[in-house]
Amino acid sequence: MSLLERVAALEAEVKQATAKTAEEVERFRVAMLGRNGAVTELFDAFKQVSADEKRALGQRLNQLKQAAQERLDELKAGSTTIGPTSSTTLDLSAPSATEATGSHHPISIVRQRIVDIFGHIGYTVSQGPEVEDDHHNFGALNFPPDHPARDMQDTFFVEGDDLALRTHTSSVQVRVMENSSPPIRTISPGRVYRNEAISARAHCMFHQVEGLYVDKGVSFADLKGTLDHFTKSLFGPDVSIRMRPSYFPFTEPSAEVDMSCTICNGSGCNICKQSGWVEIMGCGMVDPTVLTNCGIDPEVYSGFAFGMGVERIAQLIYRVPDLRMYWENDVRFLDQFTAATFRH
Ligand code: DAH
Numbered sequence: 580m581s582l583l584e585r586v587a588a589l590e591a592e593v594k595q596a597t598a599k600t601a602e603e604v605e606r607f608r609v610a611m612l613g614r615n616g617a618v619t620e621l622f623d624a625f626k627q628v629s630a631d632e633k634r635a636l637g638q639r640l641n642q643l644k645q646a647a648q649e650r651l652d653e654l655k656a657g658s659t660t661i662g663p664t665s666s667t668t669l670d671l672s673a674p675s676a677t678e679a680t681g682s683h684h685p686i687s688i689v690r691q692r693i694v695d696i697f698g699h700i701g702y703t704v705s706q707g708p709e710v711e712d713d714h715h716n717f718g719a720l721n722f723p724p725d726h727p728a729r730d731m732q733d734t735f736f737v738e739g740d741d742l743a744l745r746t747h748t749s750s751v752q753v754r755v756m757e758n759s760s761p762p763i764r765t766i767s768p769g770r771v772y773r774n775e776a777i778s779a780r781a782h783c784m785f786h787q788v789e790g791l792y793v794d795k796g797v798s799f800a801d802l803k804g805t806l807d808h809f810t811k812s813l814f815g816p817d818v819s820i821r822m823r824p825s826y827f828p829f830t831e832p833s834a835e836v837d838m839s840c841t842i843c844n845g846s847g848c849n850i851c852k853q854s855g856w857v858e859i860m861g862c863g864m865v866d867p868t869v870l871t872n873c874g875i876d877p878e879v880y881s882g883f884a885f886g887m888g889v890e891r892i893a894q895l896i897y898r899v900p901d902l903r904m905y906w907e908n909d910v911r912f913l914d915q916f917t918a919a920t921f922r923h
Contacts, residue, residue, distance in 0.1 A: 582628065582636055586643050589618065590642075593643070594650070598657075604651070604654045607650075607654060611647045622640060685897055685913075693766070693809075693813070693887075694766065696808075703764065703766075705754070705766075705767050706769060709745055709770055709772070711745040712743075713729075713743070714753075715754060719873060720869060733775075734774060747789070748767045748768070748769045748787040751789055753869075756791075756875055761793045764792050765790075766790045767788065768788045770785070770786055773785075785902075787886055790862075790883075790886070791884045792883050793865065793881070794882070797880075801883065813896075820839075822836055825863075829863075829866050831863060831867075834863055835860075837856035839856060841895060862885035863884065
């Protein structure tokens with residue numbers, strides 16, 4: 580190809596050149612006018628030709644260079660220099676812009692796990708109202724009329740009515756027994772309220788899970804076996820439980836359930852106050868008076884009941900140091916919890 584032919588070919592190329600990005604513009608500049616660009620090379624070759632040829636070629640070359648420069652300016656003006664260039668869109672190492680996703684509240688996660696464990700051994704879930712009457716919250720459960728739990732110190736009463744915010748989910752066992760007949764196997768998760776000063780260790784609202792099993796021949800051994808199964812399912816096969824005699828108006832006998840401390844494995848730490856045991860719930864055999872109050876014949880049926888605080892259980896799993904953190908809705912706190920905590 581003669582130099583003149585090359586000039587013609589490059590003129591056509593310059594005319595047709597396009598560029599969408601600043602990068603492509605730069606590529607055009609380098610290809611044409613760069614140190615080793617096609618136009619620059621032609622100028623180098625021009626030096627070698629005869630004086631005659633120079634006259635004809637010189638003018639064309641200058642025109643070509645000018646056309647290339649003008650095209651470059653046009654492309655620059657039209658190209659988009661804002662936004663990602665092709666190399667950044669393909670940067671596979673760049674952190675992805677993930678959407679922030681929500682997560683379950685730790686109390687919901689633990690409550691759901693408790694429901695699942697009892698669901699596997701045949702327990703249904705039952706619910707009752709949070710605004711409750713005296714009969715279901717206290718009377719039917721054998722609380723004497725002058726019991727201190729009825730006092731203004733502990734209970735939020737609803738003004739002008741015989742109603743209060745329920746102080747425990749034991750009220751639901753009354754409703755279940757009144758409305759169904761044995762065999763009854765049910766748990767009742769829900770919110771409860773007490774007139775407490777809010778601190779790191781107490782709140783005026785918290786969550787409980789109540790359990791109730793009523794049938795012919797239900798024994799204290801059944802209760803202990805069920806709770807042993809529950810704690811091992813939730814905390815792992817190595818934990819053990821023990822029962823201490825206690826008192827509740829609605830159970831006889833009554834017991835407090837301790838679990839071997841999962842933090843020090845029983846050797847003694849701050850959480851278990853050096854005892855190796857942590858209290859996790861109350862329980863007992865349903866008092867025959869309560870069965871009678873709810874229309875179930877205690878001569879035919881017996882039952883057990885238990886009640887646990889969800890925040891307390893969650894505290895042992897997640898080691899949350901202050902109860903108030905659960906309800907402050909700080910996403911830095913809430914983001915940390917996942918159901919994957921449970922491997923058992
Ligand atoms: N209702 C009790 C409380 O709020 C917990 C409880 C203890 C429930 C013993 C029970 C039980 O069913 O048998 O502290």
